[in-house]
Amino acid sequence: MRKQRQDSILEILKRQHYATVKELCELLHYSPASIYRDLNHLQAAGLVKRSYGGVELAKKTRLPSLPLRYDFMKKEKRHLGRAAAALVNDGDTVFIDASTTAESMGQFLIDKKGLRVITNNLRLALFLGEYDVEVICLGGTVIEKPSMLAGGITTQNARHLFADKAFFSTGYFSARGRVGSDSALFHEIHTIMLENVNKSYYLADHSKLSDALTAFGFSFSEISGVICDYAFDEEVKASFPDTEFIFVED
Numbered sequence: 001m002r003k004q005r006q007d008s009i010l011e012i013l014k015r016q017h018y019a020t021v022k023e024l025c026e027l028l029h030y031s032p033a034s035i036y037r038d039l040n041h042l043q044a045a046g047l048v049k050r051s052y053g054g055v056e057l058a059k060k061t062r063l064p065s066l067p068l069r070y071d072f073m074k075k076e077k078r079h080l081g082r083a084a085a086a087l088v089n090d091g092d093t094v095f096i097d098a099s100t101t102a103e104s105m106g107q108f109l110i111d112k113k114g115l116r117v118i119t120n121n122l123r124l125a126l127f128l129g130e131y132d133v134e135v136i137c138l139g140g141t142v143i144e145k146p147s148m149l150a151g152g153i154t155t156q157n158a159r160h161l162f163a164d165k166a167f168f169s170t171g172y173f174s175a176r177g178r179v180g181s182d183s184a185l186f187h188e189i190h191t192i193m194l195e196n197v198n199k200s201y202y203l204a205d206h207s208k209l210s211d212a213l214t215a216f217g218f219s220f221s222e223i224s225g226v227i228c229d230y231a232f233d234e235e236v237k238a239s240f241p242d243t244e245f246i247f248v249e250d
Contacts, residue, residue, distance in 0.1 A: 003075070005030060006038045010047065010207070013057045020054040047207065076205040076229055076250070077104040083227050083248045084167050084203055085109050092116070093163040095193045096124060098148040098186070101169035101203045109133065118161050120154050120189060123147035136161065143185060150185035158192045166193040166200040170217065172210040173202070173228075177220040177236055180210065187216035199224040201246075206230040 008028055012019055019027075024035045039055050042048040049058045081104030088094055088105075090113040096102050098121040106124050109115060110131040118136045119125055123146070125137040138161075140154030168190050172180040179202055181187045194200045202223050209230055220226060225244035237245050 002038065002041075005034070006042055009035075009038055009042065009055075010057070013048065013055065018054055018056045022053075024055075073205045073207055076207075076248075077101050079229065079248050079250065080203045080205060080227055081105040082108050083246055084201060087201065087225075088112060088115070088165065090114055092165060093118065095119070095158075095161075095163045095166035095168075095197060096121065097166075097168035097189060097193065098124075098144075098150070099169035099203075101205070102167045105167060116163075118158075118163060120149040120158075121147055122149060138189075143183075148186075150183070150189060154185075155188050155192060158189060158196070161196060163193075163197045164199065166197040167203060168193060168200070169203045170208075172208050173204050173226075174211060175209060175230075175232065175236065177232075177240055179204075179217045179220070179223070181216040184216055190218070194218070194222060201225040201227055203227045204230075 005028060009024060012024065012027060021032055021035055025032055028035070039048060039050060043050050046058055048055050077100065080101060085105045085108030088109060093116040096105060096117055096119045098119070103121055103124045106127050109117070109128065110133065112133070116134040116136065117128055118138065120138040120140065122137065125135050129135050138149060138154045138157045140149040141151035142148065143150040170179050170181040174180070181190070200223050202225070206229050220240045220243045223243055225246055227246045227248060229248045229250060231247055232245055
């Protein structure tokens with residue numbers, strides 16, 4: 001119920017850019033106390049900006065902190081992780097980046113046979129290391145505590161490794177087919193991953209939809225597949241004929 005209400009608030013703000021608390025109460029038929037709780041949660045996640053008596057969509061210039069990202073859109077990430085893991089075959093070598101979205105694949109990989117996982121996510125490496133999975137941790141500097149690694153050592157190690165498939169996520173994507181990232185360090189890792197794999201897949205839930213993309217990123221034309229719970233227009237999909245669009249329903 002709370003998740004549906006928060007999604008409804010975001011949809012309203014996408015349509016009209018700004019709304020008062022009174023408007024949201026009238027449109028959604030909930031009490032001010034419920035709406036204020038939702039707005040506090042959305043603001044903590046970096047999705048909205050509160051002002052006196054109202055709220056607007058936040059400009060997506062930075063990601064929420066890592067602990068908040070683990071909690072936010074948890075159900076959606078689980079669905080995306082399951083869909084991504086279904087693309088992994090026994091005996092595959094896969095890159096999985098440090099994002100919380102790609103990390104959600106972990107629980108669905110533990111029964112794969114002969115699997116090798118290369119990652120710059122300490123938490124994922126430790127989790128998969130408890131199972132019959134060969135894990136290669138790229139090492140490097142902890143960029144986001146406690147588990148995201150990046151930097152010179154990470155990229156240098158990644159350059160010498162090759163995989164069948166790569167799975168990654170970033171902060172934003174556009175409805176017209178572009179991936180955006182806040183971090184030059186993580187963008188460098190993603191660039192190497194895309195160069196050193198046969199197939200690459202981008203994972204994102206609909207909350208990452210944005211028109212305000214940064215300088216770091218990729219076109220969908222550079223990616224083998226997009227795994228998302230956002231339904232892209234047929235025209236957009238047609239403009240990327242070599243990219244597979246995998247729609248994940250709630």
